[in-house]
Amino acid sequence: MSAVTAELISRARAGDGDAFRELTEPYRRELQVHCYRMLGSIQDAEDILQETLLAAWQAFGAFEGRSSVRTWLYRIATNRCLNARRSAGRRPAKEWNVPTVEPPEPTRLGEIVWLEPLPDALLEGATAVPLGPEARYEQTESISLAFVTALQVLPPRQVAVLILRDVLGFHASEVAEMLDSTVESVTSALKRARAGLRRSWPAADQEPPPGSDSPAEDVLVARFVSAWESADLDALVALLTDDVFVSMPPMPFEYEGRDAAERFCASIFRSGRRFDLVRTRANGQPAFGAYLRAPSGIRHGTGLYVLTLSGDSICAMTHFDKSVLPWFGLPRSLPNQ
Structure with a gap:
């Protein structure tokens, strides 16, 4: 000291x-x-x-x-x-509330409806912290939406142990003291947490994403924006992996697989809704404020899309409601073009 x-x-x-x-x-x-x-x-x-x-x-x-x-x-x-x-006082699920869109039958109803995106601006200075010698994950990897979602499935104490040991690299003795526990108990909880994480986090089986703001990421993002803004369903589907996953907390609707994702996106495009996208970043991933074009020319914010990339494809799209837009410095509406 x-x-x-x-x-x-x-x-x-x-x-x-x-x-x-x-x-x-x-x-x-x-x-x-x-x-x-x-x-x-x-x-x-x-x-x-x-x-x-x-x-x-x-x-x-x-x-x-x-x-x-x-x-x-x-x-x-x-x-x-x-x-x-x-205490389990988490945000409740919301009903489907998108006018003029009749969604297809979801693959399932998700339970992690309280999930929220983290603006990359809040990661500045937080992903370069000194890690202990036993850390197993890169800081950017451990803040991804998929990783954070997988943590929510684990029992609370296992989550704490896994983050403190494998993400931050604290020694088992330090974690035991933090949790008023024993090293043996911490070691056992960590073993169970790792097994649970492997079941709910598919990252190990996916091709790694292109580097943040790299030319490869920029090309993929530009193709997504072009397809979404022009409502080109074929071009959009061509960007998706076979096992792509679409979710939209706090609504519980989830769609897994390219066919299910295609049906969902088709329901949006067929409704005549057209959007402009404003790029930002969340959880170390490409993200976009979505603005619905209105006859008046004003474009109203409808939410935020976060993309999870795998190689040169999109393996997940997560839509959050419009309440998160101000966290990213995005306006609630855009003026006439």
Whole structure:
């Protein structure tokens, strides 16, 4: 511990709010992302982050420095997230609410309807955190929508152990202390979590995506935009993998496979709805604000599409409702062209 850090800790223990903020601010963004991985919702993550910082401030007088401030904050945040997961007060599913579109029969009704996208702007400074020696996943991989969705299926304690061990690389002894558990219990939970993740996360069987903002990604994205804006169903379907997956939280409708995805997209295009797309990024993936063209010329925001890429194809499309647009700095409507 440096002399500067020791002095800040001493001042914060004595009730110096500025010293406390100086100690904790460097970890704020990574803690928010940690809470997002645990909860799958950026709104819930922000709430738990605020609870964590308040709890840390209130308890800082008893901080003994046996662990680093960062580890201590992760302990508080993780346990707050566990409490939130166990309370199960999640967003309910919404009914189909797209006028003029009669959706085809879904493959199934999904259960992770509280999932929300994470703006890439919030990842700045959070994906370059120092990882422990036992981390197994790249930071960008572990923030993808598919990974975060798979985490929501696991029991809460297994989620905490897997993130702390395999994503952040904390030692088993550190995780055991954070969770008031034993190393043996942590090791057992991690084994079960890894097995559960393999069942619900297909990334290992997919071709890796092109690099972010690479020429290959730009070409694929441009083809998608052209097909979607012109309602060219054949061109769109040609971009999809055989096992493409379409979902739309908080609506539970899910479509799996190219034929099912084609039927869903056809129902939108046949309705006469036409869109303009505005590019952004979410969860390290290409994303687009979707704006419905109106006879008045004004284009109204209807939601956000996030694409998951595999090689030169699209293996998943996730649609979120229009309430998320402001998180990405996108307007609720676009003026006349």
